[in-house]
Amino acid sequence: MANATIASPTATTISGRRYGSMSRDRKWALRWSYFFLVLFAIFFLTPPIYMFITSLKTSAEISAESNPWWVYSPTLANYIELLTQNTYLTFFRNSAIVAVLTVIITMAISVIAAFALARMKFWGSATLATGVFLTYLIPETLLFIPLFKMFAWVNETFDIQLMNHWWTLIILYPTLTVPFCTWIMIGYFASIPKELDEAALIDGATWIQTLTKIFIPVALPGIIAATIFCFTVAWAQFLYPLAFTTSTTELVLPVGIVTTLIKGDVFNWGQIMTGALLGAAPPLIIYAFLMDYYIAGLTAGATKG
Amino acid sequence: MAQVTLRKVVKMYDEVQAVRGIDLDITDKEFIVLVGPSGCGKSTTLRMIAGLEEISGGDIAIGGDVVNDVPPKDRDIAMVFQNYALYPHMNVYENMSFGLKLKRTPKEEIDKRVKQAAQILDITELLDRKPKQLSGGQRQRVAMGRAIVRDPKVFLFDEPLSNLDAKLRVQMRTEIKKVHQKVRTTTVYVTHDQVEAMTLADRVVVMNAGLIEQVGSPNDLYHSPTTKFVAGFIGSPAMNFIPCQLEQAAGVLRVRLSDTLSFPVPADRTARYTPQVGKANLILGLRPEHITETRPHVEPNQHDFENPIDVVEPMGMETLVYFTIAGSEVCGRVNPNAGATAEKPMKLRADLSNMHLIDDSTGKVL
Numbered sequence: 195m196a197n198a199t200i201a202s203p204t205a206t207t208i209s210g211r212r213y214g215s216m217s218r219d220r221k222w223a224l225r226w227s228y229f230f231l232v233l234f235a236i237f238f239l240t241p242p243i244y245m246f247i248t249s250l251k252t253s254a255e256i257s258a259e260s261n262p263w264w265v266y267s268p269t270l271a272n273y274i275e276l277l278t279q280n281t282y283l284t285f286f287r288n289s290a291i292v293a294v295l296t297v298i299i300t301m302a303i304s305v306i307a308a309f310a311l312a313r314m315k316f317w318g319s320a321t322l323a324t325g326v327f328l329t330y331l332i333p334e335t336l337l338f339i340p341l342f343k344m345f346a347w348v349n350e351t352f353d354i355q356l357m358n359h360w361w362t363l364i365i366l367y368p369t370l371t372v373p374f375c376t377w378i379m380i381g382y383f384a385s386i387p388k389e390l391d392e393a394a395l396i397d398g399a400t401w402i403q404t405l406t407k408i409f410i411p412v413a414l415p416g417i418i419a420a421t422i423f424c425f426t427v428a429w430a431q432f433l434y435p436l437a438f439t440t441s442t443t444e445l446v447l448p449v450g451i452v453t454t455l456i457k458g459d460v461f462n463w464g465q466i467m468t469g470a471l472l473g474a475a476p477p478l479i480i481y482a483f484l485m486d487y488y489i490a491g492l493t494a495g496a497t498k499g
Numbered sequence: 500m501a502q503v504t505l506r507k508v509v510k511m512y513d514e515v516q517a518v519r520g521i522d523l524d525i526t527d528k529e530f531i532v533l534v535g536p537s538g539c540g541k542s543t544t545l546r547m548i549a550g551l552e553e554i555s556g557g558d559i560a561i562g563g564d565v566v567n568d569v570p571p572k573d574r575d576i577a578m579v580f581q582n583y584a585l586y587p588h589m590n591v592y593e594n595m596s597f598g599l600k601l602k603r604t605p606k607e608e609i610d611k612r613v614k615q616a617a618q619i620l621d622i623t624e625l626l627d628r629k630p631k632q633l634s635g636g637q638r639q640r641v642a643m644g645r646a647i648v649r650d651p652k653v654f655l656f657d658e659p660l661s662n663l664d665a666k667l668r669v670q671m672r673t674e675i676k677k678v679h680q681k682v683r684t685t686t687v688y689v690t691h692d693q694v695e696a697m698t699l700a701d702r703v704v705v706m707n708a709g710l711i712e713q714v715g716s717p718n719d720l721y722h723s724p725t726t727k728f729v730a731g732f733i734g735s736p737a738m739n740f741i742p743c744q745l746e747q748a749a750g751v752l753r754v755r756l757s758d759t760l761s762f763p764v765p766a767d768r769t770a771r772y773t774p775q776v777g778k779a780n781l782i783l784g785l786r787p788e789h790i791t792e793t794r795p796h797v798e799p800n801q802h803d804f805e806n807p808i809d810v811v812e813p814m815g816m817e818t819l820v821y822f823t824i825a826g827s828e829v830c831g832r833v834n835p836n837a838g839a840t841a842e843k844p845m846k847l848r849a850d851l852s853n854m855h856l857i858d859d860s861t862g863k864v865l
Contacts, residue, residue, distance in 0.1 A: 396571045397570060398572035403601065412586070
């Protein structure tokens, strides 16, 4: 083949072996992702589905040896009974007030704290920011005994009884939520380009105006993420209400369900499942509404790119 | 009147001196460009004028008043940032009016000024858009608009064109110059691009390692650099630096580049250079345009020589040739039709009337 001609520019095909397939590789990647996604979906959705099925059953059917995944005689009795019971509605109300107020207090503190820690360089600000995070690492199981001591001291010194009041939880929960939310917000504020507050500074904005008119709107997705987190923690917290509240009127949902619907060794499974399912509704609704906001990247276009 | 004056201005970051005591007088309505390699202190200087960095020493005055301790908003300045720093949640109109709103300017006044600035910058139809809906060039215009509406004493530009692509950069450069000709506000502009500096500035300030190397008009800097740094920094392709020696032979002062190559020094420089005879560390500085192909007509101070060419770079209107003299690479600009060929000898002509003699030990042009 010494005189092999060089392909003229008009040649339209390339002779040569074809190998590799971008689409085939992609297809396999997709198949694996679907496999694991379905696996996770089944894993995480089974408990709530089981709860839902059980909530539609009578106590007799629950204890009967029938197929646990099927409802033979569906009933709304559990729902009706719970929603007409004053105690369950009290738990719900307590939970709602505690969670909402916790969110408001937490966000008010952590947004301002995070702004100061992320942007105002002052002596010890970096150490403080790390300190905030370390606080979060201490589990509440270690904290509730010293808290008992503190409450006793407050009672002796100021004659204020903090034990067994639902509003005590509004003071307690921020100790769990503020550090984490502050940490998230520090990260979010730190991702806002420095030039943005410098531009605001030159435009004549004070620190407070920079925070309210620039940082909060720009960091809205982060603030919403922190809000969701904070609400979830406050709504689902179990240990503190178990330790610090006892009267039926002072209980919140998670503890209320367990303490009132389990009588001795009698488990009222139908109502427990119904109560838990109804209790899971508010966070679910909040997630559903805020998801779009959460995903929307509002920072796009702030700077180049 | 908005002159800006810097006196012995120093900026320390812990132990590091970013700016090491600079003096600068910027007159009213002047367009000053601070240029230098990264880390030379040009941005720091600008940010000190803006009030975004505290001054470690010295004084900065705007319009005659020392502003060392005045916060940025009270300095009556406007700044355009490299990454535009537009407020992403506000539309163009809100972005431009934000500063005026904070100053509680009446609504009609704000509206008038924003529309006027939008007209100057040709962004009237973009006023309702959000920054993310704009292209890079449009964002840059809005950033400039935000500065213009405030009608400040001084405009500060911090590498405003660095994020744009090459074509847009040239376009926006002209735009900035036009805007300055229209609004005539004292401007301090920072860039690392010497072409930008040359084209925009009334006067260029070349900075290096926290100090001002030279201040002058673009032509001054190009033709009469006072230091080796300025000589090498201004101009593209850069000035050739060839180690040399001065020798007095038969009553003629010659600059010797290699054993075989030497040129007589122009007569008008003989007196100036004679004390340097026999000294070490001398460098001949010759711009590429002063090394050309040979032509029939010989002007005074032009000398022909022959050298093998290493690399040829055709640019269209001219061709760059690279060759070696005594180990140092030299660039010349020749006519595209002069027949320059790589790895072939070529007859070249050096024009020494624009030569520079540099003392490499001090970095000064002699």
